[in-house]
Amino acid sequence: MQESWGARSERRDPIEQLLLLKNQFSGGLHLKPEEILILEALHLLIEHEIEEDFLLESDLKDRILRTSDCLKLEIEPHQTNQLIQKLLQTGILRLTFGGTRQRYRLSRLGQSLAKCLLDEVDYGTDQLNALFTSALSGLRTARLAGNDSLKHYLIHVLFDTIEEKIESKVLAIEEDLARRKERVRQTYAGQSDESRDKAQSDIEASRAALTELVEAVRGSSACEALDSEIDEVIREVEDPHLKELLRRAGTFIYRFRAKIDLMLSDLVEFIRNCAAYRALAFSVTARDRLCRAQEQILAYALEHPLEMPLLTMPEIPAWGLPPQRPVEKKPLVLDSARIKSLEEAPGMASTFEDPSWKERLLTVAREQWKTFDQEVDLAGWLLELSKTIPQVADQPDLALSFLASDWPAWVPPVIVSSRDDSWVALGEEWMIEPITLATEIDLTECTNG
């Protein structure tokens, strides 16, 4: 075991150290949350507010009660003695005597514990700035001393110590954020609105602190200067091994910045989700009511065909001519035997039926023609005929066609001639040119006379 522990001559036997520790804290270290807070309060008081490194009993009790009021720890005055005894028993607080009065000091354990616990939640930039400043100073000094010195500094100081401390600091912040987020998660799923509000305000405070840290690192002269120094040295040196070490150092700074940026963005997203959920269910009661309602809806959906309506882009119906099978067309063959001659075709049936007044018109016209002893004005005659046959006035064109078709068979024969005169109206729609109807007898008499 001694070989695996690599004991050096200047180190004590680790087993001996462990045995000492075993006997030192036989009762263990059981500290309640309020006791840890009191320890931190005492540490801060001694470190930053007073010049002495001890407290009188009255000051100690006063600080305990003031811390309790401020942080709402609900420690009553009659409980202060008990709390002080507890701190003494755990070895965090020790009692000394100065003159005739009792003095209380934080033991070395108490100081270390208080400091480490504060570091766990300390998002302040002082420690980080100090580390980067130390790294920058050491790098510049080693650079002046030569390549070997620079290599030694990078391997044994920057990577071994400073890098480890920075990583440890970042890890502490990360773990603290994870604890706070877990508390928020538990309270949001819990039954107390007050707990939820408290957890939410805690994590909001973390965001503010982390934002400040990120801004400080971005603008940190020490971090920027270290990065620039490393870039400058990389350009100068020729040794490939040294170049590789310097690149590793530059990568570490880049990863560190990226890490805290990512932590902040994750935290912002988490807080945003909390706010989003708060908008959905602002209290425990509202959340429970909403969940019961959703369970009812889900049960309904299991029994009924429920489908959420959506939207789809309207589809333009596809259209196109379906492919057709080619149809073989038969050649047209004329069968002369089946073609009938026009003469064999039946006569065209007339669709026109003569009106009933036609025969009456023709009968009257034939009789009157026989009595005419001189030429007759056709227009005047049609107007006369319309007095006894009204349809002649309504359809003078039809009446004239009937007469003209019939008078070639009249006796005496009808001689039609036009004369130079004005047209005559036949009703409202028709006009007729001046036509004279005469017989051959009339023409013969005119010739002879």
Place this chain on the structure above:
Amino acid sequence: MVDQAGQDRFGVLWQNPQKTQQLVQAMLSGKHIDYYIPELFGFLEAHQELWEAFFGTIGYRLHRRDLGGSTYYYLSNRSGDSKPKKLSQAATVLGLFLSLQYAIEGPGLADSLPAETVFERLRATLPFGRVRPIFFQSSPGVSAKELTEEQAERFKAKIATALRELASYRFIELSPSSRASFDVLVVTKLPALYRFLELARDLSASAEGQPDLAAIVLKHWGDGASSREAEEE
């Protein structure tokens, strides 16, 4: 679209044709637009009224919701003549189930859940006899009341199909890809998943002693009838 001065009212929307095309195609395919696609979301936010008017002219209604605290947009048919497409019954049940999980646990439940976890919770919460007809429909060879181990793989495949459907409309996101195998598939909640809580919000706000679930469904989701039933008719 031209105002009295002869200017194109929607001119600003066409200044980046590629982005406009992406946005219009995404929304008309039913996708929900949230801040996880910042270019399109920002485009909508910056000109919300114009986009509302534009989609209105082509027969759609633009909705802006922030239920759950994160804003998202989606479209619905304005005309009552159009029959909108519907989410499958399996995807609807899965959406209701997932949104319930997030409502119960709040930010305590990580935005991303392995698909295996979804399966285990579904299996533990809902009796298989009631979900079987929804996910398996008329598949033969599936035990009616209990899920056997060998049938569990088939059930996972059905769940994966429903998850892909939800992802296609950006209710959730699947990683590393929508086609990844079930054992590595991770489901991430997107803001639009809270739409599945709209019915419950209405129900929980109801002052009636026994609110009518069917009426609430009708109010928000129309008749909610299965399109599969309509096709069968």
